[in-house]
Amino acid sequence: EVRLVESGGGFVQAGESLRLSCVVSGFALSGSDVKWARRGPGKGPEWVLSAGQGRFTITRDNAENTLWLQLNNLQPEDTGLYYCTSTSQGNSGPRTQVTVSS
Numbered sequence: 001e002v003r004l005v006e007s008g009g010g011f012v013q014a015g016e017s018l019r020l021s022c023v024v025s026g027f028a029l030s031g032s033d034v035k036w037a038r039r040g041p042g043k044g045p046e047w048v049l050s051a052g053q054g055r056f057t058i059t060r061d062n063a064e065n066t067l068w069l070q071l072n073n074l075q076p077e078d079t080g081l082y083y084c085t086s087t088s089q090g091n092s093g094p095r096t097q098v099t100v101s102s
Contacts, residue, residue, distance in 0.1 A: 004024050
């Protein structure tokens with residue numbers, strides 16, 4: 001069974017950081033098309049790296065089938081549901097909430 005599960009969301013103040021993880025199972029992370037996306041309140045989905053404008057970085061541990069998302073200098077407009085998704089697998093995780101207070 002293909003699964004993607006995110007964790008690490010939370011409530012932070014503006015300027016703080018969070019590190020999210022996405023653990024995949026049922027397929028190999030290595031060579032996959034898993035990406036991080038988010039959806040803010042009242043907004044459409046967007047790719048996190050593009051939205052972060054250099055503040056966010058993605059790393060991966062293929063041995064652990066884990067994709068990490070480092071969110072630095074978070075701002076209130078970064079508030080939203082963050083999730084990992086794979087187009088080829090046709091699946092996304094259940095999402096984790098990130099809330100940034102000003």
